[in-house]
Every structure is written in C-alpha cells, then in structure tokens.
Amino acid sequence: MIATGISAISFYTPHRYIGLETLAEHHGIDPEKFSKGIGQEKIAMPGHDEDIVTMAAEAAKPIIDRYGADGIDTVLFATETGIDQSKSAGIYVHQLLGLPANCRNVELKQACYSATPALQMACSYVARKPDRKVLVIASDVARYDLDSSGEATQGAGAVAMLVTANPTVLEIGANSGVFTEDIMDFWRPNDRRTPLFDGKYSTLRYLNAMTEAWKDYQANGGHAYDTFSHFCYHLPFSRMGEKAHGRLAKANKTPIDMDKALSGMAYNRVVGNSYTASIYLSLMSTLENTEGDLTGNMIGLFSYGSGATGEFFDAKVVEGYADHLFTKRHQDILSERVSVSYDEYVALWNAPNVVDGTSEPLAEEARGRYRLARIDENKRIYIDQHA
Numbered sequence: 001m002i003a004t005g006i007s008a009i010s011f012y013t014p015h016r017y018i019g020l021e022t023l024a025e026h027h028g029i030d031p032e033k034f035s036k037g038i039g040q041e042k043i044a045m046p047g048h049d050e051d052i053v054t055m056a057a058e059a060a061k062p063i064i065d066r067y068g069a070d071g072i073d074t075v076l077f078a079t080e081t082g083i084d085q086s087k088s089a090g091i092y093v094h095q096l097l098g099l100p101a102n103c104r105n106v107e108l109k110q111a112c113y114s115a116t117p118a119l120q121m122a123c124s125y126v127a128r129k130p131d132r133k134v135l136v137i138a139s140d141v142a143r144y145d146l147d148s149s150g151e152a153t154q155g156a157g158a159v160a161m162l163v164t165a166n167p168t169v170l171e172i173g174a175n176s177g178v179f180t181e182d183i184m185d186f187w188r189p190n191d192r193r194t195p196l197f198d199g200k201y202s203t204l205r206y207l208n209a210m211t212e213a214w215k216d217y218q219a220n221g222g223h224a225y226d227t228f229s230h231f232c233y234h235l236p237f238s239r240m241g242e243k244a245h246g247r248l249a250k251a252n253k254t255p256i257d258m259d260k261a262l263s264g265m266a267y268n269r270v271v272g273n274s275y276t277a278s279i280y281l282s283l284m285s286t287l288e289n290t291e292g293d294l295t296g297n298m299i300g301l302f303s304y305g306s307g308a309t310g311e312f313f314d315a316k317v318v319e320g321y322a323d324h325l326f327t328k329r330h331q332d333i334l335s336e337r338v339s340v341s342y343d344e345y346v347a348l349w350n351a352p353n354v355v356d357g358t359s360e361p362l363a364e365e366a367r368g369r370y371r372l373a374r375i376d377e378n379k380r381i382y383i384d385q386h387a
C-alpha cells in the first residue's frame with residue numbers, strides 16, 4: 001500500500017493575546033486556577049479584521065511559498081466557526097493564495113473534529129491519485145461568553161497541512177478507531193455567536209469517547225500502547241490532555257508517563273483553544289518542541305468533536321522531517337505577540353456584528369499579510385496587503 005500523509009504543516013495565530021493572570025485579576029480569582037487547574041497561560045485574540053479566512057491564508061502561505069501550488073487540486077477547510085452558511089471559507093483562501101482554478105473546494109463541520117476526517121479523506125484521495133496534493137486547513141476562533149466558565153478556554157488559530165503520497169513529515173496510519181454518540185455537551189445554534197455548553201459533562205464525554213475510540217482502534221488492528229513515543233490530544237485546555245493521557249494509561253494498565261504528552265501542549269498553552277486546529281497544533285508542538293530526532297517514532301492522536309465524535313489514529317515520523325518544518329517561523333509568531341489589557345480584550349471580543357447589509361469598513365488591526373478589509377452589502381472583502 002502506498003504511504004500517504006503530511007508533507008508540510010504550518011500554523012498561524014493572531015498577534016494579540018490576553019494573559020490569563022489578567023483575566024484572573026479582573027474576576028478576583030487565584031491565577032493558579034488557570035495556570036494549573038486549567039493548564040492555560042494565554043488566549044489569542046484576533047483583530048476585527050482577522051477571522052478564520054485570514055488566519056487560514058496566513059497558515060497556508062509559507063507552504064505554498066516553499067512547495068508551490070502545482071498538483072493541489074483539493075482544498076478541505078475544517079471549521080466550527082464558519083463565516084457563511086453556504087460558501088466555503090476555503091474559496092476565499094483559494095483566491096488569496098492564487099491556487100489553480102482546477103481545484104475542488106469544500107468546508108467540513110463536526111465541532112472540533114472535522115480536520116481529522118479531512119485529513120483521512122485527503123490521504124485516501126492521494127492514495128488513489130498519487131500525483132495530486134490536498135491542502136487541508138483547520139481554522140477557528142474559539143469564543144465563549146464573557147464571565148462564563150468557558151471564558152478562560154478561548155483562543156484562535158489555524159493550521160494548514162499539505163497532504164501527499166510518500167509524505168516527507170508524517171505517514172498517517174490506515175487504521176483508526178472511531179466513536180459517535182448523540183449528546184448535547186457543546187453546540188452552537190445558527191443564531192448564536194457563542195456556544196452553549198455543559199462544561200463538566202463535556203469533559204466526561206470527551207474521556208468516554210477517547211476510551212471507546214481507543215478500543216475500536218485496537219479492534220481494527222491498531223498499534224499497541226507501548227509502541228507510541230508521544231500522544232497528541234484535542235486540547236480545549238491543556239489539563240484536558242493531561243486527564244485524557246492519564247485515562248488512556250489507566251485503560252492500558254500502564255503507569256502514566258506525562259512526558260509523552262507534554263511537548264505536545266507547549267503551543268496550545270499559549271494560544272488557547274483553536275477548536276479544529278487544536279490537535280494539529282499539538283502535533284506540531286510535539287514535532288517542534290521535543291528534543292532529539294523523532295525519526296521512525298509513532299505518535300498516537302485522539303481527535304474529539306462535541307456532539308460527539310472521537311477518533312484515535314496514528315502517525316509515523318518520516319526521516320528528514322525536520323527539514324520540512326517551520327519551527328523558526330512559529331517561534332517568531334509566538335514570541336512577537338503583544339498582551340492586551342482587560343478593557344482592550346473586551347473591545348476585541350465585541351467584534352462588529354454586521355447583519356443588516358450595510359457597508360462596514362474594519363479598522364486595520366491585523367499584523368499579517370491578509371485582512372478582512374470590509375463587509376459590503378453582506379459580502380466579505382478580503383485583501384492581500386502585499387498585492
């Protein structure tokens with residue numbers, strides 16, 4: 001069987017964040033509740049002219065610059081925070097990046113999970129068409145109501161992955177374990193900007209979905225627990241990953257080795273939740289923050305989307321993978337950010353909600369190349385500031 005998987009992986013997150021100690025001070029609570037109890041340090045905050053499209057284009061651009069667009073005939077855009085009920089956000093990105101016109105383009109939705117079926121479908125497709133490439137993008141702005149229990153678990157970010165035959169970074173295994181149950185742990189009706197959720201219940205269903213997906217992975221011929229050097233989890237907040245890691249070790253009657261999950265949490269702790277992008281941010285964090293050569297190592301991944309679907313699958317690190325990473329760029333993106341005060345955070349949180357068809361120019365706040373310049377008669381106008 002032909003090997004398929006990821007040949008490049010890149011992320012973007014906006015340049016503003018609120019430190020969780022600032023949020024703790026405002027609410028008059030112990031900052032360790034966030035740094036230890038939730039395991040988070042910062043919440044990325046997009047400007048009013050940044051959204052899932054601009055973040056996606058920023059994430060994918062370095063891949064196109066390095067590898068070109070030749071052979072890309074499919075864009076799969078995964079998001080939980082879509083900006084249009086009809087048009088795929090990927091079509092805007094396709095135009096901003098100048099991808100070939102002979103390209104299919106579709107948006108996928110299932111809460112935080114949809115980038116994983118996108119990746120799996122992309123692998124199946126390039127196995128059938130090894131000369132083609134698929135751009136898989138996961139991009140989300142995780143927003144909860146101010147003063148809600150989810151407030152500390154907000155964030156924003158995008159991950160772009162180039163999926164090919166004979167991949168140069170990670171081979172995605174053909175076996176996976178899946179689980180679906182119809183529950184209301186976290187959902188967002190069409191008229192709401194922020195989700196409704198039952199926080200504690202959602203953490204319990206997450207753990208159950210992981211255990212069930214793991215059992216299915218084993219039943220489908222998956223690798224044994226000891227095979228894996230690292231594990232990556234969907235990380236709404238990093239303590240969720242610690243809980244998942246503990247539960248998986250227990251299910252396998254093995255002592256918990258937290259080192260196998262910690263390098264995969266470094267980026268997520270300072271970005272916050274990025275819904276569909278979260279597990280792939282964790283994957284990148286593992287590749288870019290683990291000391292030593294990971295060639296040949298097996299990574300186990302658990303993807304979760306409320307509602308709910310879970311999938312456990314595996315990835316094998318390919319020799320020479322480090323040459324295809326964007327580690328320096330990612331470190332710069334994170335280190336060159338600025339913190340905002342509580343009042344500035346509230347102003348950013350209250351993004352203009354243009355619903356009446358009027359024209360709304362948006363303040364120039366984005367640091368990156370791509371901006372949502374205005375919303376004109378309900379049409380979103382994106383610009384490339386370098387064009």
Ligand code: CAA
Pocket residue numbers: 030032033034036037038112149150151152153185186197198199200202203206234235236237240273275304305306
């Ligand atoms: N120092 C250290 N730890 C402290 C502390 C302090 N001063 N004060 C509290 N803590 C600990 C608590 O003991 C608790 O630890 P355990 O989880 O080990 O019990 C932890 O901090 C959290 O505190 P609370 O139990 O008081 O919980 P909370 O009311 O703050 O809510 C939450 C936590 C339910 C996760 C909430 O953040 C939430 O609702 N988040 C949104 C939903 C979510 O992310 N769900 C995750 C699963 S669903 C999913 O994954 C999809 C998705 O992306 C949304």
